Amino acid sequence: MSDAGPLIHLAQINKLQILEKLFKRVLISQGVKREVVDEGIKLGHSDAVTVKEAIDKGWIMIEKLTREELLAAKRLAKGENISQSDAETLILAKKKEARNVLVDEKILSHLAKMFGFTVWNTWTIMLEALSKRLIEISDIKLAIKELGKNRHKLKAKQAEEILEAAERIVSNRK
Numbered sequence: 001m002s003d004a005g006p007l008i009h010l011a012q013i014n015k016l017q018i019l020e021k022l023f024k025r026v027l028i029s030q031g032v033k034r035e036v037v038d039e040g041i042k043l044g045h046s047d048a049v050t051v052k053e054a055i056d057k058g059w060i061m062i063e064k065l066t067r068e069e070l071l072a073a074k075r076l077a078k079g080e081n082i083s084q085s086d087a088e089t090l091i092l093a094k095k096k097e098a099r100n101v102l103v104d105e106k107i108l109s110h111l112a113k114m115f116g117f118t119v120w121n122t123w124t125i126m127l128e129a130l131s132k133r134l135i136e137i138s139d140i141k142l143a144i145k146e147l148g149k150n151r152h153k154l155k156a157k158q159a160e161e162i163l164e165a166a167e168r169i170v171s172n173r174k
Contacts, residue, residue, distance in 0.1 A: 001089060001092060001100065002102035005104030005121070005122065006104055006120070007060075007102075008036055008051075015126070015135065015139065018125060018135065019102070022125065023100065024059070029092045030065065031073075031084055033062050034085070035083075036051050063096070069095065073087035073090075074087070081107070090115060093112070093115070094115060099117065101120070102121070103121060127166060137167065144162060
């Protein structure tokens with residue numbers, strides 16, 4: 001189950017395929033697809049095309065929510081002050097009895113943990129990929145440079161902690 005953030009961020013650094021390697025399949029709601037692909041393509045974002053290609057290949061799958069589930073998502077969104085697509089992600093994850101939820105937003109991350117899901121964000125995904133030798137430490141450094149400063153609002157201390165974790169992973173491999 002994924003929200004928009006990790007899909008967008010990984011596609012922006014050409015690492016979306018990590019999700020397929022780590023999770024095999026990723027499920028998203030119609031709202032997330034609208035946010036990432038439909039709106040992204042309208043705005044001319046190349047990451048939206050990358051995500052659309054993954055959907056076309058079939059490893060990112062779109063699940064339609066029932067009318068009742070959409071109403072539940074609307075209530076959750078209003079009650080928790082989150083977006084409709086964020087609420088859809090949680091409702092769909094609960095419906096599908098997902099174990100993992102991919103989210104970057106703090107509020108959504110806390111809610112997902114309260115629902116009992118294991119939460120993965122862009123950085124934990126990258127570090128897991130590094131530990132499984134799917135990427136190199138240079139990819140982490142590039143992601144910090146590309147995402148951290150421009151799009152992900154990463155503080156210097158956070159970037160330092162991510163890099164330290166990456167270095168520990170690499171040193172433990174030997």
